[in-house]
Amino acid sequence: MPGAGREELERIRIETTNWDATEYRDAGCGQLTGDWADRTVRLAGWVHRRRDLGGVLFVHLRDRSGLVQLSFGPDWTTAPAAEIAASLSPEDVIQVEGRVVQRPESAINPEMKTGEIEVLVSDIEVLSGSDPLPILVAVPPEEDLPSEELRLRHRVLDLRRPEMLRNFEIRHRATRAARAALSDMGFIEVETPFLTRRTPEGARDYLVPSRLHPGEFYALPQSPQLYKQLLMTAGFDRYFQIARCLRDEDLRADRQPEFTQIDVEMAFVGEEDVYAACERMLQRVFAEALSEDIATPFSRLTWSEALESYGTDKPDLRIPWKLVDFSAALTGIGFGIFDAALEAGGRVRGFVAPGGAVLSRSALDKLDEIARAAGARGVLWTKRTADGYSGPVAKVLGGSAGEALARQFELAEGDLVLLVAGLDRETSPPLDAVRRAVATELDAVGATSAWLWVTEFPLFDADPETGRPTPSHHPFTMPRETSPERLREEPLAVESRAYDLVLDGTELASGSIRCHDAEMQRAILEVLGMSELEIESRFGFLLEAFRYGVPPHGGFALGMDRLAAMMVGAESIREVIAFPKTTAARGLMEGAPSAVDAAELADLGLRPA
């Protein structure tokens, strides 16, 4: 995962713009340097920690810019001020006046950015006191954070922690850089409606009852997809929006009901133009938010290459190993499972984990569980040892088959081969899961982040239950090299001009060249099972717009929350969302959702449940 280590974040902090003096203060706490020595300053902020040594008393004063030490002593602090200082509680908001001085040599704190100076406080005022805290803001190092439930319930206190404020500073820098990069490339930011028309495909919509039209509902947007295509038709040429999107689906560590996308669309472009624009934007985002250079152009893999070599459409290329086909080498040598798989139209696929023989039996059992959880019967393995092979497959590798295997796949002593047999669509997910698990276990995940465009997705997938075509990306994607007639005849064979951007195994963005041909668009919607009437009522406004001259266009939407989470090194996007929902989609702090009284419902034409 890319992302800034602690030291790096400190460096980023130093580059933060200095704050102008205000009615209450002359600078931010963390912005005081040796240059301020001997100056009298006013500061304001929160009491982070207090250390009362009897005769002298220290306070770490905190604001978003950082910490600075205040020093109270009989020689420079008035008696009433000293009395106030002695009674301060953590998180009291105070304002002080004092003189900035170089600390005595022995008292310099090299761990602290402002550790060379301190403020000898002459006067203090408590602007707002704090009750005892339900959760600590100044969490001692090595102490666990409070449970996420309490962090969310007391989010205001949780957000005060410097780590959290830093997350949001980095997120802000990333957003700002994206805006600047896109603006410089000629994109203009346009807002699209929040109260939209319901389109029943895809995710569940959040619905808003219409008071003026009882029984009718607006839908909150799942994405600005159709609006941005209409903007292209309207000649906006290059559009972007830092867009909030809403989907009423179950939550995950990387999924919230409302989330933010950098939504981009361009006219008169092909894939290469979109890739270039996106890469330029991300380059600037990483440069300006993390001072990190990312190399462009990003790698490319077609969707089918990705599945063949990695078993997934979002491979983590930090792991060097590729999946290979062992069918020829391992069938017909007396191992029933392999022969049966081949006979059923499947293959024996797997990968070589160099040095993997060090894995213990229990580690291999764990891999077997991972493979089962991903839908396989299990994972088979063999270790290349000094005298041949060991493991469940070893018994058929004693003779020439084993030698041929070693030669063909360049197996060295100490290597581990992991194998799953069956139909590709069944073996791909477990192979992907096992590949990632083994790499983590063996510490074989590279340190350099891996950007990847996955291209040429199929236009449709077959619904596993009904076998009917469903959109692989979305129904407004341009097919590759086909006609409306062929599309209707053999929809599942058609490739699309859709693409995904993958970073270290996480899907960060996806997009496509759009269908700008009304006839082709109708054919796609028909293949999805819509009648002429349905197409007209749901998408008539789009098709009508396409009748008056529509430029070829395409774009992408990039998940801003996931990007920000990866940039700050967080496991969950909740760490980069100020007020996120729980996995049950509740706001613990404000208490959302909440009941509404019957009169209010009646006004909206609704009855209580």
Added chain:
RNA sequence: GGGGCUGUAGCUCAGUCUGGUUAGAGUGCCGGUCUGUCACACCGGAGGUCGCGGGUUCGAGUCCCGUCAGCCCCGCCA
């Protein structure tokens, strides 16, 4: 909709497997000592509906059933 983990002092946890005296620790909080600390140190004190409800038992934090909440995963997320 399904599976898993967690719930004990304000907070983080131990104790639950193997039921038994007054449920412990660290931290925070309150009081005290201390002039160079920076997770200050030291002394003293207060603080508990063991998530909630029911059951088994002479006896339940501990065993059983249900339920609520938080988190992780599958389904779902064009």
